[in-house]
Amino acid sequence: MSHELRTPLNTIIGMSDVMLEGVYGVLNEKQHRAMANLQDSGYHLLALINDILDVAKLAAGQMRLHREAIDVDSLCNSCLAMVKKAADDKRVALVYTRDERIERMVADLRRMRQIIVNLLSNAVKYTNEEGSIGLEVRCNEEGDTVIITVWDTGIGIAPDDMKRLFKPFVQVDSSLTRRYEGTGLGLTIVQSLAALHGGSVRLESEVGAGSRFVVAVPWIHPPGEVASKSWNPDGDSDFANSVRTDSPLLLVAEDNESSIEMLTGYFELAGYRVQVARNGLAAVQLAASLKPDVIVMDIQMPELDGHQAMQRIRREDTSRRVPIIAVTALAMPGDAERSRAAGADEYLTKPVSLRLLRKHIEHLLTLATTTTRDQVI
Numbered sequence: 001m002s003h004e005l006r007t008p009l010n011t012i013i014g015m016s017d018v019m020l021e022g023v024y025g026v027l028n029e030k031q032h033r034a035m036a037n038l039q040d041s042g043y044h045l046l047a048l049i050n051d052i053l054d055v056a057k058l059a060a061g062q063m064r065l066h067r068e069a070i071d072v073d074s075l076c077n078s079c080l081a082m083v084k085k086a087a088d089d090k091r092v093a094l095v096y097t098r099d100e101r102i103e104r105m106v107a108d109l110r111r112m113r114q115i116i117v118n119l120l121s122n123a124v125k126y127t128n129e130e131g132s133i134g135l136e137v138r139c140n141e142e143g144d145t146v147i148i149t150v151w152d153t154g155i156g157i158a159p160d161d162m163k164r165l166f167k168p169f170v171q172v173d174s175s176l177t178r179r180y181e182g183t184g185l186g187l188t189i190v191q192s193l194a195a196l197h198g199g200s201v202r203l204e205s206e207v208g209a210g211s212r213f214v215v216a217v218p219w220i221h222p223p224g225e226v227a228s229k230s231w232n233p234d235g236d237s238d239f240a241n242s243v244r245t246d247s248p249l250l251l252v253a254e255d256n257e258s259s260i261e262m263l264t265g266y267f268e269l270a271g272y273r274v275q276v277a278r279n280g281l282a283a284v285q286l287a288a289s290l291k292p293d294v295i296v297m298d299i300q301m302p303e304l305d306g307h308q309a310m311q312r313i314r315r316e317d318t319s320r321r322v323p324i325i326a327v328t329a330l331a332m333p334g335d336a337e338r339s340r341a342a343g344a345d346e347y348l349t350k351p352v353s354l355r356l357l358r359k360h361i362e363h364l365l366t367l368a369t370t371t372t373r374d375q376v377i
């Protein structure tokens, strides 16, 4: 599909280039304008097709990341350069701040650029003339997460619209007379790519005051550079626990393969037995058949989402209350409350520090044992 769609478009764009350069004779002004228009539309369509193909690939779980060591400052500068003209045309100021400790990280360069450029383009698009937008890079206190924020002083987003904007083809103003061009695919792509990196997106916004999109991804250091705490299980003194048949059973409900690999690898090393459910329905079934000691539940999953899965587990298994930790890649206001109402005991945002997750699990397991003992007494 990708080849079939892109090939004719490449011809259209290429041939219009040839015409514009006067290879087949010099064009008059009207012809030049018409040809330039044709070429612009070609580029526009190409961008659209690329977005649609990315969304299809992400939805089918076919998107693979090519991780490499990247220079964060060059990444940011190249993204800013891509939106500079659009910002200058609207006299919108561009502000860039970076914590200088963050020099390099391991990530997919092309996909990280896609995340940042999408957010920056939106920031320019939805900010009125002479406003400002910014790109900010910092890390969390533990130094294991890179936090990339794109902010603007633009039109803002109402609380009711926040969550649905991350769904494909959704725009706040989808009327035929709408003021802003676009497809409504950008934020879906941003969110899925952040999740593929094991990270999350958070949105804070106020109508009329502006928005802040906060992308948090694990800070993986290039080999040979300072090791990230969350990816370095050797740093844990009590890590040599072996898995035994009576070790606690952890059910990981998660559809992202790299998160599955990371969680199973870590918790098996920590002495847990681990089973995986790749969608919400499988989570409900495995929760009933395996009777796990604790469940780590991703919220965005196929078939049933994490909220629905937790509700069904709570409804169907009334004989006990298995501890559930909800983990989300899209943190919206009110999410923590929604997760708790659906049955979660704890709520965490990706990227989850594995050490912190383990602490939560150990705490919940201790609570569960105490409660059971109390009931027996």
Ligand code: ADP
Residues within 6 Å of the ligand: 122, 123, 126, 152, 154, 155, 156, 157, 165, 170, 171, 172, 173, 181, 182, 183, 184, 185, 186, 187, 188, 211
């Ligand atoms: P598009 O911009 O192509 O319409 P996106 O998925 O990137 O699609 O964004 C979806 C919708 O979210 C936009 O149509 C707009 O209504 C809203 N939006 C995105 N970014 C911002 C922003 N920075 N400020 C205000 N609204 C925004």
